[in-house]
Amino acid sequence: MHTTRWAKIAADLRQGIQDGTYPPGSKLPSIPDLMNKYGVARDTVRDAISRLANEGLVTPLRGIGTVVRDMTPVELAYSPEAPAQPWSQQTKNGRDDVVLAELVDADPGIIQRLRLPKGSQVLHRVRHQSVGGQVAQIHDQWIPADLYSSIANATKFDLIADRNKEQPNLYEQMREAGYQPATATETLTCRMPDPDETTTLELPPGVPVLVTHRITTDRDGTPLETSTFVGAGDRMSQTFRVPLES
Amino acid sequence: MHTTRWAKIAADLRQGIQDGTYPPGSKLPSIPDLMNKYGVARDTVRDAISRLANEGLVTPLRGIGTVVRDMTPVELAYSPEAPAQPWSQQTKNGRDDVVLAELVDADPGIIQRLRLPKGSQVLHRVRHQSVGGQVAQIHDQWIPADLYSSIANATKFDLIADRNKEQPNLYEQMREAGYQPATATETLTCRMPDPDETTTLELPPGVPVLVTHRITTDRDGTPLETSTFVGAGDRMSQTFRVPLES
DNA sequence: GAGTGGTCTAGACCACCAA
DNA sequence: TGGTGGTCTAGACCACTCT
Numbered sequence: 224m225h226t227t228r229w230a231k232i233a234a235d236l237r238q239g240i241q242d243g244t245y246p247p248g249s250k251l252p253s254i255p256d257l258m259n260k261y262g263v264a265r266d267t268v269r270d271a272i273s274r275l276a277n278e279g280l281v282t283p284l285r286g287i288g289t290v291v292r293d294m295t296p297v298e299l300a301y302s303p304e305a306p307a308q309p310w311s312q313q314t315k316n317g318r319d320d321v322v323l324a325e326l327v328d329a330d331p332g333i334i335q336r337l338r339l340p341k342g343s344q345v346l347h348r349v350r351h352q353s354v355g356g357q358v359a360q361i362h363d364q365w366i367p368a369d370l371y372s373s374i375a376n377a378t379k380f381d382l383i384a385d386r387n388k389e390q391p392n393l394y395e396q397m398r399e400a401g402y403q404p405a406t407a408t409e410t411l412t413c414r415m416p417d418p419d420e421t422t423t424l425e426l427p428p429g430v431p432v433l434v435t436h437r438i439t440t441d442r443d444g445t446p447l448e449t450s451t452f453v454g455a456g457d458r459m460s461q462t463f464r465v466p467l468e469s
Numbered sequence: 470m471h472t473t474r475w476a477k478i479a480a481d482l483r484q485g486i487q488d489g490t491y492p493p494g495s496k497l498p499s500i501p502d503l504m505n506k507y508g509v510a511r512d513t514v515r516d517a518i519s520r521l522a523n524e525g526l527v528t529p530l531r532g533i534g535t536v537v538r539d540m541t542p543v544e545l546a547y548s549p550e551a552p553a554q555p556w557s558q559q560t561k562n563g564r565d566d567v568v569l570a571e572l573v574d575a576d577p578g579i580i581q582r583l584r585l586p587k588g589s590q591v592l593h594r595v596r597h598q599s600v601g602g603q604v605a606q607i608h609d610q611w612i613p614a615d616l617y618s619s620i621a622n623a624t625k626f627d628l629i630a631d632r633n634k635e636q637p638n639l640y641e642q643m644r645e646a647g648y649q650p651a652t653a654t655e656t657l658t659c660r661m662p663d664p665d666e667t668t669t670l671e672l673p674p675g676v677p678v679l680v681t682h683r684i685t686t687d688r689d690g691t692p693l694e695t696s697t698f699v700g701a702g703d704r705m706s707q708t709f710r711v712p713l714e715s
Numbered sequence: 716g717a718g719t720g721g722t723c724t725a726g727a728c729c730a731c732c733a734a
Numbered sequence: 735t736g737g738t739g740g741t742c743t744a745g746a747c748c749a750c751t752c753t
Contacts, residue, residue: 228742234664254719269721270742277674278661279660285721285751286751287720288719289720394713405712408709409709409710410707410709413659415525456677462657465653467652467653509724510723510726516723529740532737533739
Protein backbone atom coordinates (compact mmCIF):
# COMPACT_ATOMS: atom_id res chain seq x y z
CA MET A 224 0.00 0.00 0.00
CA HIS A 225 1.87 3.02 -1.25
CA THR A 226 -0.77 5.66 -0.79
CA THR A 227 0.21 9.04 0.55
CA ARG A 228 -0.57 10.24 4.05
CA TRP A 229 -2.97 12.98 3.02
CA ALA A 230 -4.81 10.48 0.82
CA LYS A 231 -5.21 8.16 3.81
CA ILE A 232 -6.57 10.96 5.97
CA ALA A 233 -8.90 12.11 3.20
CA ALA A 234 -10.15 8.55 2.69
CA ASP A 235 -10.85 8.14 6.41
CA LEU A 236 -12.77 11.40 6.59
CA ARG A 237 -14.67 10.64 3.38
CA GLN A 238 -15.65 7.31 4.85
CA GLY A 239 -16.83 9.03 8.01
CA ILE A 240 -18.97 11.40 5.99
CA GLN A 241 -20.55 8.58 4.05
CA ASP A 242 -21.25 6.31 6.99
CA GLY A 243 -22.80 9.03 9.10
CA THR A 244 -20.00 9.59 11.59
CA TYR A 245 -19.93 13.18 10.34
CA PRO A 246 -23.50 13.99 9.26
CA PRO A 247 -24.33 17.02 7.12
CA GLY A 248 -23.95 20.25 9.09
CA SER A 249 -21.59 18.73 11.62
CA LYS A 250 -17.91 19.53 11.86
CA LEU A 251 -14.86 17.44 11.07
CA PRO A 252 -12.20 17.15 13.79
CA SER A 253 -10.07 20.31 13.88
CA ILE A 254 -6.75 20.51 12.10
CA PRO A 255 -4.75 20.30 15.35
CA ASP A 256 -6.78 17.25 16.37
CA LEU A 257 -6.03 15.53 13.10
CA MET A 258 -2.34 16.48 13.27
CA ASN A 259 -2.28 14.84 16.64
CA LYS A 260 -4.24 11.76 15.64
CA TYR A 261 -2.19 10.98 12.55
CA GLY A 262 1.13 12.43 13.74
CA VAL A 263 1.55 14.66 10.70
CA ALA A 264 2.20 18.32 10.00
CA ARG A 265 -0.44 20.93 9.56
CA ASP A 266 -0.11 21.21 5.77
CA THR A 267 -0.56 17.48 5.37
CA VAL A 268 -3.93 17.67 7.10
CA ARG A 269 -4.74 20.73 5.06
CA ASP A 270 -3.99 18.85 1.84
CA ALA A 271 -6.45 16.16 2.86
CA ILE A 272 -9.16 18.69 3.74
CA SER A 273 -8.52 20.67 0.54
CA ARG A 274 -9.16 17.53 -1.41
CA LEU A 275 -12.50 16.98 0.30
CA ALA A 276 -13.42 20.62 -0.24
CA ASN A 277 -12.66 20.27 -3.94
CA GLU A 278 -14.89 17.23 -4.07
CA GLY A 279 -17.65 19.42 -2.69
CA LEU A 280 -18.03 17.36 0.47
CA VAL A 281 -17.01 19.97 3.07
CA THR A 282 -16.61 23.71 3.45
CA PRO A 283 -13.83 24.95 5.74
CA LEU A 284 -14.85 28.09 7.67
CA ARG A 285 -12.43 30.33 9.51
CA GLY A 286 -13.07 30.50 13.20
CA ILE A 287 -15.70 27.79 12.98
CA GLY A 288 -14.33 24.54 11.67
CA THR A 289 -14.72 22.32 8.65
CA VAL A 290 -18.41 21.68 8.14
CA VAL A 291 -19.90 18.82 6.17
CA ARG A 292 -22.00 20.00 3.26
CA ASP A 293 -25.58 18.95 2.79
CA MET A 294 -25.45 16.94 -0.40
CA THR A 295 -29.19 16.58 -0.80
CA PRO A 296 -29.78 14.06 -3.55
CA VAL A 297 -31.22 15.38 -6.76
CA GLU A 298 -34.91 16.03 -6.59
CA LEU A 299 -36.55 13.97 -9.24
CA ALA A 300 -39.10 16.69 -9.87
CA TYR A 301 -41.37 17.80 -12.64
CA SER A 302 -41.09 21.14 -14.43
CA PRO A 303 -40.54 19.68 -17.88
CA GLU A 304 -38.97 21.85 -20.52
CA ALA A 305 -37.70 24.00 -17.69
CA PRO A 306 -35.73 26.75 -19.43
CA ALA A 307 -38.53 27.33 -21.92
CA GLN A 308 -40.70 28.54 -19.05
CA PRO A 309 -40.35 31.89 -17.30
CA TRP A 310 -38.36 31.77 -14.12
CA SER A 311 -41.28 33.03 -12.03
CA GLN A 312 -43.30 29.99 -13.08
CA GLN A 313 -40.52 27.60 -12.22
CA THR A 314 -39.79 28.82 -8.73
CA LYS A 315 -41.47 30.17 -5.68
CA ASN A 316 -40.19 33.46 -4.29
CA GLY A 317 -37.89 33.67 -7.29
CA ARG A 318 -36.55 36.88 -8.73
CA ASP A 319 -35.53 37.50 -12.32
CA ASP A 320 -33.44 40.65 -12.71
CA VAL A 321 -32.27 41.96 -16.06
CA VAL A 322 -28.83 43.29 -15.18
CA LEU A 323 -27.84 44.23 -18.72
CA ALA A 324 -29.62 44.83 -22.04
CA GLU A 325 -27.79 46.47 -24.92
CA LEU A 326 -27.17 46.29 -28.65
CA VAL A 327 -23.71 44.99 -29.47
CA ASP A 328 -21.77 43.66 -32.43
CA ALA A 329 -22.21 39.90 -32.41
CA ASP A 330 -19.04 37.94 -31.79
CA PRO A 331 -18.17 35.03 -34.09
CA GLY A 332 -19.70 32.36 -31.87
CA ILE A 333 -23.03 34.16 -31.75
CA ILE A 334 -22.90 34.85 -35.50
CA GLN A 335 -22.60 31.13 -36.04
CA ARG A 336 -25.31 30.13 -33.59
CA LEU A 337 -27.81 32.61 -35.01
CA ARG A 338 -26.63 32.17 -38.62
CA LEU A 339 -26.33 35.92 -39.09
CA PRO A 340 -24.21 37.79 -41.62
CA LYS A 341 -20.84 38.91 -40.33
CA GLY A 342 -20.91 42.25 -38.54
CA SER A 343 -24.57 41.96 -37.49
CA GLN A 344 -25.83 43.55 -34.34
CA VAL A 345 -27.63 41.66 -31.63
CA LEU A 346 -29.45 42.49 -28.43
CA HIS A 347 -27.46 41.04 -25.54
CA ARG A 348 -29.38 40.52 -22.32
CA VAL A 349 -28.02 39.22 -19.04
CA ARG A 350 -30.38 38.11 -16.32
CA HIS A 351 -29.75 36.96 -12.78
CA GLN A 352 -32.35 34.45 -11.74
CA SER A 353 -32.46 33.92 -8.03
CA VAL A 354 -34.15 31.91 -5.33
CA GLY A 355 -34.13 32.87 -1.68
CA GLY A 356 -32.06 35.97 -2.32
CA GLN A 357 -29.25 33.99 -3.93
CA VAL A 358 -28.52 33.95 -7.65
CA ALA A 359 -29.05 30.40 -8.88
CA GLN A 360 -28.62 30.93 -12.60
CA ILE A 361 -27.06 33.45 -14.96
CA HIS A 362 -28.92 33.77 -18.24
CA ASP A 363 -27.09 35.28 -21.22
CA GLN A 364 -29.31 35.83 -24.22
CA TRP A 365 -28.68 37.11 -27.76
CA ILE A 366 -31.49 38.21 -30.10
CA PRO A 367 -31.02 39.49 -33.67
CA ALA A 368 -31.36 43.27 -33.82
CA ASP A 369 -34.18 43.23 -36.37
CA LEU A 370 -36.18 40.82 -34.26
CA TYR A 371 -35.70 43.15 -31.31
CA SER A 372 -37.03 46.08 -33.39
CA SER A 373 -40.01 44.06 -34.60
CA ILE A 374 -40.94 43.19 -31.05
CA ALA A 375 -40.62 46.78 -29.90
CA ASN A 376 -42.90 47.91 -32.72
CA ALA A 377 -45.49 45.19 -32.36
CA THR A 378 -45.77 45.01 -28.58
CA LYS A 379 -44.82 48.52 -27.42
CA PHE A 380 -42.41 46.79 -25.06
CA ASP A 381 -38.79 47.85 -25.54
CA LEU A 382 -36.50 45.13 -24.23
CA ILE A 383 -33.77 47.69 -23.60
CA ALA A 384 -35.66 50.70 -22.31
CA ASP A 385 -38.09 48.58 -20.30
CA ARG A 386 -35.47 46.29 -18.88
CA ASN A 387 -36.38 47.10 -15.30
CA LYS A 388 -40.06 46.33 -15.78
CA GLU A 389 -41.72 42.98 -15.35
CA GLN A 390 -40.54 40.85 -18.26
CA PRO A 391 -43.26 39.26 -20.38
CA ASN A 392 -42.76 35.90 -22.08
CA LEU A 393 -40.37 36.45 -24.97
CA TYR A 394 -41.94 33.71 -27.08
CA GLU A 395 -45.33 35.43 -26.79
CA GLN A 396 -43.74 38.67 -27.85
CA MET A 397 -42.14 36.99 -30.84
CA ARG A 398 -45.51 35.63 -31.93
CA GLU A 399 -47.12 39.04 -31.61
CA ALA A 400 -44.37 40.35 -33.87
CA GLY A 401 -45.17 37.69 -36.46
CA TYR A 402 -42.49 35.12 -35.68
CA GLN A 403 -43.19 31.48 -34.95
CA PRO A 404 -40.80 29.96 -32.40
CA ALA A 405 -41.21 26.21 -32.91
CA THR A 406 -38.40 24.30 -31.22
CA ALA A 407 -35.70 24.95 -28.68
CA THR A 408 -32.56 22.83 -28.88
CA GLU A 409 -30.73 22.65 -25.57
CA THR A 410 -27.28 21.21 -25.02
CA LEU A 411 -26.08 20.64 -21.47
CA THR A 412 -22.57 20.28 -20.11
CA CYS A 413 -20.78 21.17 -16.92
CA ARG A 414 -17.46 22.66 -15.89
CA MET A 415 -15.85 24.46 -12.98
CA PRO A 416 -16.89 28.10 -12.57
CA ASP A 417 -14.61 30.99 -13.35
CA PRO A 418 -13.94 33.51 -10.55
CA ASP A 419 -16.73 35.82 -11.75
CA GLU A 420 -19.29 33.07 -11.66
CA THR A 421 -18.02 31.97 -8.27
CA THR A 422 -18.76 35.44 -6.99
CA THR A 423 -22.20 36.06 -8.45
CA LEU A 424 -23.46 32.56 -7.73
CA GLU A 425 -21.81 32.61 -4.28
CA LEU A 426 -20.36 29.18 -4.91
CA PRO A 427 -18.35 27.36 -2.26
CA PRO A 428 -15.21 25.61 -3.52
CA GLY A 429 -15.87 22.29 -5.20
CA VAL A 430 -19.19 23.18 -6.78
CA PRO A 431 -19.35 23.02 -10.59
CA VAL A 432 -21.79 24.85 -12.84
CA LEU A 433 -24.39 23.37 -15.14
CA VAL A 434 -24.16 25.03 -18.55
CA THR A 435 -27.07 24.99 -20.97
CA HIS A 436 -26.79 26.26 -24.52
CA ARG A 437 -30.11 26.93 -26.22
CA ILE A 438 -31.00 27.81 -29.79
CA THR A 439 -34.61 28.65 -30.55
CA THR A 440 -35.73 28.24 -34.15
CA ASP A 441 -38.94 28.70 -36.11
CA ARG A 442 -40.57 26.01 -38.25
CA ASP A 443 -38.12 26.63 -41.08
CA GLY A 444 -35.15 26.18 -38.81
CA THR A 445 -34.25 29.86 -38.76
CA PRO A 446 -32.67 30.79 -35.43
CA LEU A 447 -34.65 33.36 -33.46
CA GLU A 448 -32.66 33.48 -30.26
CA THR A 449 -29.76 31.83 -28.51
CA SER A 450 -29.01 31.64 -24.81
CA THR A 451 -26.44 30.33 -22.40
CA PHE A 452 -27.55 29.41 -18.88
CA VAL A 453 -24.98 28.97 -16.12
CA GLY A 454 -26.49 27.47 -13.01
CA ALA A 455 -25.06 26.56 -9.60
CA GLY A 456 -24.52 22.80 -9.68
CA ASP A 457 -25.64 22.36 -6.09
CA ARG A 458 -28.88 24.28 -6.50
CA MET A 459 -29.96 23.65 -10.08
CA SER A 460 -31.25 20.72 -12.00
CA GLN A 461 -33.03 20.61 -15.31
CA THR A 462 -35.71 18.15 -16.27
CA PHE A 463 -36.74 17.02 -19.73
CA ARG A 464 -39.54 14.75 -20.82
CA VAL A 465 -38.59 12.72 -23.86
CA PRO A 466 -41.38 11.00 -25.82
CA LEU A 467 -40.36 7.51 -26.96
CA GLU A 468 -41.33 6.41 -30.43
CA SER A 469 -43.43 3.31 -30.78
CA MET B 470 -4.80 45.53 -2.22
CA HIS B 471 -5.41 42.88 0.39
CA THR B 472 -5.32 39.87 -1.84
CA THR B 473 -3.06 36.98 -0.97
CA ARG B 474 0.14 36.16 -2.83
CA TRP B 475 -1.04 32.88 -4.27
CA ALA B 476 -4.21 34.62 -5.48
CA LYS B 477 -2.11 37.20 -7.30
CA ILE B 478 0.01 34.53 -8.97
CA ALA B 479 -3.08 32.54 -9.92
CA ALA B 480 -4.73 35.64 -11.38
CA ASP B 481 -1.64 36.44 -13.47
CA LEU B 482 -1.44 32.92 -14.84
CA ARG B 483 -5.19 32.79 -15.49
CA GLN B 484 -4.89 36.04 -17.40
CA GLY B 485 -2.03 34.58 -19.42
CA ILE B 486 -4.10 31.55 -20.30
CA GLN B 487 -7.02 33.68 -21.42
CA ASP B 488 -5.03 36.17 -23.49
CA GLY B 489 -3.06 33.49 -25.31
CA THR B 490 0.29 33.91 -23.58
CA TYR B 491 -0.07 30.27 -22.55
CA PRO B 492 -2.10 28.61 -25.32
CA PRO B 493 -3.70 25.18 -24.87
CA GLY B 494 -1.09 22.43 -24.83
CA SER B 495 1.71 24.76 -23.78
CA LYS B 496 3.34 24.76 -20.39
CA LEU B 497 3.22 27.29 -17.58
CA PRO B 498 6.55 28.49 -16.16
CA SER B 499 8.01 25.90 -13.81
CA ILE B 500 7.54 26.13 -10.06
CA PRO B 501 11.17 27.21 -9.45
CA ASP B 502 10.79 29.88 -12.13
CA LEU B 503 7.66 31.24 -10.48
CA MET B 504 9.28 31.10 -7.01
CA ASN B 505 12.06 33.18 -8.45
CA LYS B 506 9.84 35.62 -10.31
CA TYR B 507 7.55 36.34 -7.37
CA GLY B 508 10.06 35.80 -4.59
CA VAL B 509 7.87 33.30 -2.74
CA ALA B 510 8.22 29.81 -1.37
CA ARG B 511 7.46 26.67 -3.27
CA ASP B 512 4.15 25.92 -1.52
CA THR B 513 2.85 29.38 -2.31
CA VAL B 514 3.33 28.74 -6.02
CA ARG B 515 1.82 25.31 -5.58
CA ASP B 516 -1.26 26.83 -3.96
CA ALA B 517 -1.73 29.06 -6.98
CA ILE B 518 -1.33 26.19 -9.43
CA SER B 519 -3.61 23.94 -7.38
CA ARG B 520 -6.26 26.57 -7.70
CA LEU B 521 -5.96 26.66 -11.47
CA ALA B 522 -5.99 22.86 -11.61
CA ASN B 523 -9.20 22.81 -9.59
CA GLU B 524 -10.72 25.27 -12.03
CA GLY B 525 -9.91 22.78 -14.76
CA LEU B 526 -7.58 25.16 -16.56
CA VAL B 527 -4.32 23.24 -16.22
CA THR B 528 -3.06 19.74 -15.48
CA PRO B 529 0.25 19.45 -13.61
CA LEU B 530 2.33 16.50 -14.82
CA ARG B 531 5.34 15.10 -12.99
CA GLY B 532 8.52 15.34 -14.93
CA ILE B 533 6.86 17.40 -17.64
CA GLY B 534 5.45 20.63 -16.33
CA THR B 535 2.07 22.25 -15.86
CA VAL B 536 0.22 22.02 -19.17
CA VAL B 537 -2.70 24.20 -20.20
CA ARG B 538 -5.83 22.20 -20.89
CA ASP B 539 -7.71 22.43 -24.14
CA MET B 540 -11.05 23.89 -23.12
CA THR B 541 -12.85 23.32 -26.39
CA PRO B 542 -16.16 25.11 -26.29
CA VAL B 543 -19.23 22.96 -26.20
CA GLU B 544 -20.14 21.49 -29.52
CA LEU B 545 -23.67 22.48 -30.34
CA ALA B 546 -24.19 19.09 -31.87
CA TYR B 547 -26.90 16.74 -32.98
CA SER B 548 -28.01 13.57 -31.23
CA PRO B 549 -31.27 14.81 -29.74
CA GLU B 550 -32.77 12.75 -26.92
CA ALA B 551 -29.31 11.31 -26.48
CA PRO B 552 -29.67 8.85 -23.61
CA ALA B 553 -32.81 7.34 -25.14
CA GLN B 554 -30.71 6.10 -28.04
CA PRO B 555 -28.25 3.21 -27.89
CA TRP B 556 -24.66 4.25 -27.35
CA SER B 557 -23.55 2.69 -30.63
CA GLN B 558 -25.88 4.99 -32.51
CA GLN B 559 -24.64 8.06 -30.68
CA THR B 560 -20.95 7.58 -31.24
CA LYS B 561 -18.45 6.35 -33.75
CA ASN B 562 -15.96 3.73 -32.60
CA GLY B 563 -17.83 3.60 -29.32
CA ARG B 564 -17.94 0.61 -26.99
CA ASP B 565 -20.71 -0.31 -24.59
CA ASP B 566 -19.60 -2.89 -22.05
CA VAL B 567 -21.93 -4.41 -19.49
CA VAL B 568 -19.63 -4.74 -16.50
CA LEU B 569 -22.29 -5.97 -14.07
CA ALA B 570 -25.77 -7.49 -14.32
CA GLU B 571 -27.37 -9.08 -11.28
CA LEU B 572 -30.57 -9.35 -9.31
CA VAL B 573 -30.42 -7.44 -6.04
CA ASP B 574 -32.75 -6.19 -3.34
CA ALA B 575 -33.78 -2.70 -4.35
CA ASP B 576 -32.57 0.01 -2.01
CA PRO B 577 -35.05 2.66 -0.78
CA GLY B 578 -34.18 5.19 -3.45
CA ILE B 579 -34.81 2.72 -6.26
CA ILE B 580 -38.00 1.52 -4.57
CA GLN B 581 -39.26 5.07 -4.67
CA ARG B 582 -38.21 5.80 -8.23
CA LEU B 583 -39.77 2.60 -9.58
CA ARG B 584 -42.74 2.72 -7.19
CA LEU B 585 -42.20 -0.88 -6.15
CA PRO B 586 -43.32 -2.59 -2.94
CA LYS B 587 -40.72 -2.69 -0.20
CA GLY B 588 -38.33 -5.62 -0.44
CA SER B 589 -38.73 -6.02 -4.20
CA GLN B 590 -35.93 -7.35 -6.31
CA VAL B 591 -34.53 -5.51 -9.31
CA LEU B 592 -32.07 -6.22 -12.07
CA HIS B 593 -29.09 -3.92 -11.59
CA ARG B 594 -26.96 -3.33 -14.67
CA VAL B 595 -23.80 -1.26 -14.90
CA ARG B 596 -22.40 -0.32 -18.28
CA HIS B 597 -19.23 1.50 -19.25
CA GLN B 598 -19.79 3.47 -22.41
CA SER B 599 -16.56 4.52 -24.04
CA VAL B 600 -15.20 6.47 -26.94
CA GLY B 601 -11.65 6.11 -28.19
CA GLY B 602 -10.77 3.54 -25.55
CA GLN B 603 -11.73 5.86 -22.70
CA VAL B 604 -14.86 5.49 -20.59
CA ALA B 605 -16.98 8.59 -21.14
CA GLN B 606 -20.10 7.58 -19.23
CA ILE B 607 -21.13 5.15 -16.51
CA HIS B 608 -24.67 3.89 -16.88
CA ASP B 609 -26.39 2.40 -13.84
CA GLN B 610 -29.75 0.88 -14.59
CA TRP B 611 -32.44 -0.75 -12.48
CA ILE B 612 -35.28 -2.86 -13.94
CA PRO B 613 -38.06 -4.56 -11.94
CA ALA B 614 -37.42 -8.28 -11.61
CA ASP B 615 -40.73 -9.29 -13.18
CA LEU B 616 -40.07 -7.13 -16.20
CA TYR B 617 -36.69 -8.79 -16.53
CA SER B 618 -38.34 -12.22 -16.49
CA SER B 619 -40.95 -11.19 -19.05
CA ILE B 620 -38.25 -9.99 -21.39
CA ALA B 621 -36.26 -13.19 -20.99
CA ASN B 622 -39.36 -15.24 -21.82
CA ALA B 623 -40.55 -13.15 -24.72
CA THR B 624 -37.25 -12.48 -26.47
CA LYS B 625 -35.06 -15.43 -25.48
CA PHE B 626 -32.50 -12.83 -24.47
CA ASP B 627 -31.42 -13.10 -20.84
CA LEU B 628 -30.07 -9.74 -19.68
CA ILE B 629 -27.96 -11.45 -17.03
CA ALA B 630 -26.74 -14.58 -18.79
CA ASP B 631 -26.23 -12.80 -22.10
CA ARG B 632 -24.58 -9.78 -20.63
CA ASN B 633 -21.46 -10.19 -22.73
CA LYS B 634 -23.35 -10.39 -26.00
CA GLU B 635 -24.33 -7.50 -28.19
CA GLN B 636 -27.06 -5.62 -26.34
CA PRO B 637 -30.30 -5.06 -28.25
CA ASN B 638 -32.45 -1.99 -27.65
CA LEU B 639 -34.11 -2.42 -24.27
CA TYR B 640 -37.21 -0.50 -25.30
CA GLU B 641 -37.70 -2.87 -28.24
CA GLN B 642 -37.36 -5.80 -25.88
CA MET B 643 -39.93 -4.29 -23.54
CA ARG B 644 -42.39 -3.94 -26.39
CA GLU B 645 -41.84 -7.54 -27.45
CA ALA B 646 -42.64 -8.51 -23.89
CA GLY B 647 -45.89 -6.56 -24.01
CA TYR B 648 -44.87 -3.33 -22.26
CA GLN B 649 -45.29 0.10 -23.75
CA PRO B 650 -42.50 2.53 -22.81
CA ALA B 651 -43.97 5.95 -23.58
CA THR B 652 -41.92 8.72 -21.98
CA ALA B 653 -38.52 9.11 -20.40
CA THR B 654 -38.13 11.84 -17.79
CA GLU B 655 -34.54 12.96 -17.44
CA THR B 656 -33.18 15.25 -14.74
CA LEU B 657 -29.68 16.65 -15.11
CA THR B 658 -27.31 18.03 -12.51
CA CYS B 659 -23.60 18.09 -11.96
CA ARG B 660 -21.16 17.60 -9.11
CA MET B 661 -17.55 16.72 -8.50
CA PRO B 662 -16.69 13.05 -9.03
CA ASP B 663 -15.92 10.66 -6.20
CA PRO B 664 -12.57 8.83 -6.28
CA ASP B 665 -14.09 5.78 -7.99
CA GLU B 666 -15.54 7.86 -10.78
CA THR B 667 -12.27 9.75 -11.12
CA THR B 668 -10.55 6.43 -11.74
CA THR B 669 -12.92 4.80 -14.20
CA LEU B 670 -13.51 7.99 -16.17
CA GLU B 671 -9.80 8.88 -16.00
CA LEU B 672 -10.68 12.41 -14.97
CA PRO B 673 -7.99 15.04 -14.45
CA PRO B 674 -8.47 17.23 -11.38
CA GLY B 675 -10.97 20.01 -11.85
CA VAL B 676 -13.36 18.15 -14.12
CA PRO B 677 -16.91 17.66 -12.81
CA VAL B 678 -19.37 14.98 -13.88
CA LEU B 679 -22.71 15.45 -15.58
CA VAL B 680 -25.34 13.36 -13.80
CA THR B 681 -28.57 12.32 -15.51
CA HIS B 682 -31.40 10.59 -13.68
CA ARG B 683 -33.92 8.91 -15.94
CA ILE B 684 -37.26 7.29 -15.26
CA THR B 685 -38.99 5.52 -18.12
CA THR B 686 -42.76 5.07 -17.81
CA ASP B 687 -45.53 3.58 -19.89
CA ARG B 688 -48.65 5.45 -20.96
CA ASP B 689 -50.24 4.97 -17.54
CA GLY B 690 -47.24 6.46 -15.80
CA THR B 691 -46.05 3.12 -14.41
CA PRO B 692 -42.25 3.14 -14.12
CA LEU B 693 -40.57 0.52 -16.28
CA GLU B 694 -36.96 1.38 -15.70
CA THR B 695 -34.73 3.91 -13.98
CA SER B 696 -31.15 4.86 -14.75
CA THR B 697 -28.37 7.10 -13.55
CA PHE B 698 -25.79 8.30 -16.07
CA VAL B 699 -22.49 9.76 -14.87
CA GLY B 700 -20.53 11.34 -17.68
CA ALA B 701 -17.16 13.08 -17.85
CA GLY B 702 -17.92 16.80 -17.94
CA ASP B 703 -15.15 17.53 -20.41
CA ARG B 704 -16.17 14.88 -22.90
CA MET B 705 -19.94 14.67 -22.58
CA SER B 706 -22.84 16.87 -23.46
CA GLN B 707 -26.49 16.03 -23.82
CA THR B 708 -28.86 17.60 -26.26
CA PHE B 709 -32.63 17.89 -26.04
CA ARG B 710 -35.11 19.22 -28.51
CA VAL B 711 -38.03 20.94 -26.83
CA PRO B 712 -41.17 21.62 -28.85
CA LEU B 713 -42.68 25.01 -28.06
CA GLU B 714 -46.44 25.30 -27.79
CA SER B 715 -48.15 27.74 -30.10
C1' DG C 716 -8.85 34.84 25.17
C1' DA C 717 -9.05 30.40 23.23
C1' DG C 718 -9.77 28.02 19.24
C1' DT C 719 -10.59 27.73 14.40
C1' DG C 720 -8.84 27.73 9.52
C1' DG C 721 -5.64 30.62 5.98
C1' DT C 722 -1.20 31.91 4.44
C1' DC C 723 3.67 31.50 4.10
C1' DT C 724 8.57 29.99 4.70
C1' DA C 725 13.00 27.22 4.01
C1' DG C 726 14.41 23.12 3.41
C1' DA C 727 14.15 18.18 2.43
C1' DC C 728 13.33 13.84 -0.06
C1' DC C 729 10.76 11.35 -3.58
C1' DA C 730 8.75 9.84 -8.31
C1' DC C 731 8.76 10.72 -12.83
C1' DC C 732 10.26 12.08 -17.61
C1' DA C 733 13.33 13.50 -21.27
C1' DA C 734 17.59 13.85 -23.45
C1' DT D 735 21.50 13.19 -15.21
C1' DG D 736 19.03 17.31 -14.48
C1' DG D 737 14.61 19.28 -14.35
C1' DT D 738 9.77 18.69 -13.33
C1' DG D 739 5.99 18.35 -10.03
C1' DG D 740 4.38 15.70 -5.34
C1' DT D 741 4.76 15.14 -0.51
C1' DC D 742 6.00 16.51 4.03
C1' DT D 743 7.93 19.06 8.10
C1' DA D 744 8.22 22.53 12.01
C1' DG D 745 7.32 26.70 12.97
C1' DA D 746 5.35 31.32 12.42
C1' DC D 747 1.88 34.95 11.97
C1' DC D 748 -2.74 36.36 10.54
C1' DA D 749 -8.06 36.75 10.31
C1' DC D 750 -11.88 35.19 12.04
C1' DT D 751 -15.70 33.43 15.45
C1' DC D 752 -17.43 32.31 19.71
C1' DT D 753 -18.07 32.97 24.63
